Every structure is written in C-alpha cells, then in structure tokens.
Amino acid sequence: MTPREYFRKMRGTTIGSPPRVSNREIFWSWLGAFLGISAVALVGQLFFAPGDLILLIAPFGASAVLVYGAPRSPLAQPRNLVGGNVVSALVGVLCWKLLHDFPWLAAALAVSTAIALMHATKTLHPPGGATALFAVIGPEEVHQAGFMYVLIPATVGPLILLLVALLVNNLTSTRRYPETWR
Numbered sequence: 293m294t295p296r297e298y299f300r301k302m303r304g305t306t307i308g309s310p311p312r313v314s315n316r317e318i319f320w321s322w323l324g325a326f327l328g329i330s331a332v333a334l335v336g337q338l339f340f341a342p343g344d345l346i347l348l349i350a351p352f353g354a355s356a357v358l359v360y361g362a363p364r365s366p367l368a369q370p371r372n373l374v375g376g377n378v379v380s381a382l383v384g385v386l387c388w389k390l391l392h393d394f395p396w397l398a399a400a401l402a403v404s405t406a407i408a409l410m411h412a413t414k415t416l417h418p419p420g421g422a423t424a425l426f427a428v429i430g431p432e433e434v435h436q437a438g439f440m441y442v443l444i445p446a447t448v449g450p451l452i453l454l455l456v457a458l459l460v461n462n463l464t465s466t467r468r469y470p471e472t473w474r
C-alpha cells in the first residue's frame with residue numbers, strides 16, 4: 293500500500309478532528325478560562341506577590357483548558373484538578389530537594405513519579421506533570437519556597453479555578469460541573 297492509498301483509507305475512519313463545538317460552548321469555555329485565570333492572577337497579585345510566592349503558574353493554563361473547555365472529562369473533575377496538582381507538586385519538590393545536583397534526573401523522576409502517583413490515587417490530571425516539572429526547573433523563588441510550593445500555588449490556584457468552574461460551568465443548562473466528586 294502506498295502512502296497516498298494509506299492516507300485515503302484513513303480519511304474514511306474515525307481518525308481525524310472531533311466535531312466543532314457550538315459558538316455557545318466556545319463562549320462559555322472562553323468566559324470560564326478568562327474568569328478563572330483572572331481570579332488566580334488577581335488573588336496572587338493582591339495577596340502573594342509581596343511575599344515572592346508565585347500563585348499563577350503555566351500548568352494552570354492547561355488546567356483551565358480541561359475544567360472550562362472539557363468540563364465533562366474525567367481528567368477535569370475536582371478530585372483530579374486539585375489532587376493531581378497537589379500530588380505532583382509534592383513529588384516535584386521532593387525530587388528537587390533530593391536530586392538538585394542532577395537536574396535532568398530530578399526532572400525525569402518528578403514527572404514519571406507524579407504520573408504513577410496520580411494513577412495510584414485516582415487523581416490523573418495532565419497539567420500535574422507540568423506542576424511537578426516546574427518544581428524542578430522553575431525559578432529560584434520556587435526552589436526557595438520548598439514545600440510551600442505545594443500550598444502556594446499548587447493547592448490554592450486549583451481551588452480558585454475550581455470555585456470559578458463551579459460557578460461558570462453551572463450558569464447554563466447545557467453544562468453541568470462536576471460530573472463527579474469522587
């Protein structure tokens with residue numbers, strides 16, 4: 293089979309992009325992400341920036357995609373959102389503290405162990421891998437924060453995203469969040 297024939301055959305299968313969501317769904321996803329990230333950033337600026345604790349970290353952008361863009365996903369549920377970030381932050385900080393002389397090893401062990409522990413605790417949340425990695429490769433302020441990184445930002449940030457998700461995702465009859473608390 294030639295590559296051309298192969299790709300022609302594949303066009304007839306279920307492989308491909310999912311159907312486009314409605315404009316209404318796009319609006320609610322946008323609004324939730326805007327309000328959620330705004331809330332985390334504002335709380336961080338008002339209460340944590342003076343203490344050099346970073347509240348808004350890049351993994352929360354990916355968390356926002358899940359909780360506002362795919363609120364029915366098992367990976368977006370509250371247990372996963374909060375638990376996955378907390379478990380991953382703990383792992384990341386521990387790996388940095390034990391292996392900071394070998395950052396390549398600390399990074400690899402942080403992400404792989406975070407995935408394993410999220411599976412074991414039923415808190416799998418893909419941005420958690422980035423939360424663990426950021427504990428290792430993040431700026432000096434993150435390393436100096438140590439286990440405080442688990443609380444701020446890895447617990448407080450997702451709790452704020454969750455609060456906004458509970459409000460925004462339930463304003464319309466076409467969305468329900470969460471699907472489950474377990």
